[in-house]
Amino acid sequence: DAKTTQPPSMDCAEGRAANLPCNHSTISGNEYVYWYRQIHSQGPQYIIHGLKNNETNEMASLIITEDRKSSTLILPHATLRDTAVYYCIVRVVNSGNTPLVFGKGTRLSVIA
Amino acid sequence: NAGVTQTPKFRVLKTGQSMTLLCAQDMNHEYMYWYRQDPGMGLRLIHYSVGEGTTAKGEVPDGYNVSRLKKQNFLLGLESAAPSQTSVYFCASSSDRRPLHFGNGTRLTVT
Numbered sequence: 001d002a003k004t005t006q007p008p009s010m011d012c013a014e015g016r017a018a019n020l021p022c023n024h025s026t027i028s029g030n031e032y033v034y035w036y037r038q039i040h041s042q043g044p045q046y047i048i049h050g051l052k053n054n055e056t057n058e059m060a061s062l063i064i065t066e067d068r069k070s071s072t073l074i075l076p077h078a079t080l081r082d083t084a085v086y087y088c089i090v091r092v093v094n095s096g097n098t099p100l101v102f103g104k105g106t107r108l109s110v111i112a
Numbered sequence: 113n114a115g116v117t118q119t120p121k122f123r124v125l126k127t128g129q130s131m132t133l134l135c136a137q138d139m140n141h142e143y144m145y146w147y148r149q150d151p152g153m154g155l156r157l158i159h160y161s162v163g164e165g166t167t168a169k170g171e172v173p174d175g176y177n178v179s180r181l182k183k184q185n186f187l188l189g190l191e192s193a194a195p196s197q198t199s200v201y202f203c204a205s206s207s208d209r210r211p212l213h214f215g216n217g218t219r220l221t222v223t
Contacts (some may be wrong), residue, residue, distance in 0.1 A: 034211065043116075043202050043214030044155070087154065099145050099170065100204075100212060102154035 003027070004088045009107040012082075018075040020106050022088030025069045030092050033064060034100070035073045037084040044087065044102075047073065078110045114138055118203050118215035125193045125222045133188040133218050135203030141213075143206045144186035145170075146178060148199040149217075155202060161186055193222045 005023040012018040034049040061074040087105040147155040157170030159178040
């Protein structure tokens with residue numbers, strides 16, 4: 001079973017920040033938080049990952065709470081092309097033999 | 113650099129027929145995975161491989177077989193297709209400390 005909990009759907013106005021929450025209350029000390037997204041009919045796309053510090057890249061920012069039991073993915077200026085299903089996953093980073101377990105994710109709809 | 117390539121992109125099979133889905137990656141990744149995705153659902157792991165010549169079962173392995181004879185290729189076989197295997201199949205690859213890279217899927221219909 002997935003070790004994360006996400007809301008099934010969210011809406012966001014175009015140009016506004018999209019804040020996608022994720023709960024991972026049973027996360028272990030050596031598990032990272034990964035975010036992927038899946039745009040309709042395509043393969044999932046990696047967005048960002050982090051352990052305990054906040055992370056930022058060209059796509060998004062990841063805010064992890066101090067107790068690491070939850071996190072938020074932030075798309076700073078959402079566009080229509082960001083409409084997708086977003087998956088939050090926890091995984092030990094050096095663990096090719098423990099594959100990603102996907103839940104149902106959050107379906108983000110960016111509205112013009 | 114093509115990344116992860118899946119062939120074919122689409123296929124229709126009759127119940128009982130067999131087929132092989134091919135996944136090829138050009139990133140020299142050690143790990144490769146096969147997932148299936150049914151409508152409105154997340155991805156479920158079928159089989160995976162942590163290196164050439166090794167395979168392991170995932171969450172939903174029944175009805176499928178896999179082989180990893182070469183590091184860059186991971187084959188998924190259906191020996192006797194059933195309508196319940198109608199799905200979209202995604203292949204992925206990764207190496208230690210690196211995120212998974214996914215292919216764009218194979219859409220399989222079994223009638």
